[in-house]
Amino acid sequence: LRGSISASHNTWSGVLWTRPERSDPEPVEGEQSRRAGFYVAPTYDIIPIIDRVGGGDSFMGGLICGLRKYADDPQKALNFAAAAACLKHSIPGDFNAVTVAEVETLMGGDASGRVSR
Numbered sequence: 001l002r003g004s005i006s007a008s009h010n011t012w013s014g015v016l017w018t019r020p021e022r023s024d025p026e027p028v029e030g031e032q033s034r035r036a037g038f039y040v041a042p043t044y045d046i047i048p049i050i051d052r053v054g055g056g057d058s059f060m061g062g063l064i065c066g067l068r069k070y071a072d073d074p075q076k077a078l079n080f081a082a083a084a085a086c087l088k089h090s091i092p093g094d095f096n097a098v099t100v101a102e103v104e105t106l107m108g109g110d111a112s113g114r115v116s117r
Contacts, residue, residue, distance in 0.1 A: 002055070003043075010052075012086045013043040014059060016078040039075045041082035044106075046089045054094035059085035061096065062103065069100075076107075083107045 003011035016039040062084030066077030083106040088096040 001043075008048040010046045010049055010089070011043050012046055012055070012082060012089070014041040014063075014078055014082040014085070015039065016041075016063070016074055016081075018074050037074060039078045041078045044082065044086040046086055049089050051092045051094075052089060054096060055085050055088050057094070058088035058096040065100075079107050080104075 001011075001013040001015065003013075005011065017037070018039075019036045059081050062081035063077065065084070066080030067074075070076040070080065080103055084096060084098060084103045087098045087102060087106060091097055
């Protein structure tokens with residue numbers, strides 16, 4: 001979810017909807033990840049935008065990585081995707097060169113928005 005404030009200032013978030021993997025809508029104890037749910041990622045302010053190209057791809061790549069890394073926590077997987085896409089906006093080009101540690105730092109509340117190299 002991109003909010004356009006200006007050409008160099010956007011907000012970024014995301015949503016995820018999950019559905020039960022079984023026909024039975026009642027979850028079995030210990031099967032939290034199989035519940036239907038609607039999740040909303042935190043909204044990040046992106047100032048300044050270095051390059052918007054690749055933001056959506058970075059979100060989807062981050063979601064795939066997040067769903068594998070946090071298989072039992074869809075909210076955390078979504079938060080990972082949103083943070084990865086947000087950080088991509090600070091890198092020129094269409095390739096997201098951030099590390100998992102940098103994404104997790106942003107997820108943890110360090111909203112400096114800078115990629116450390």
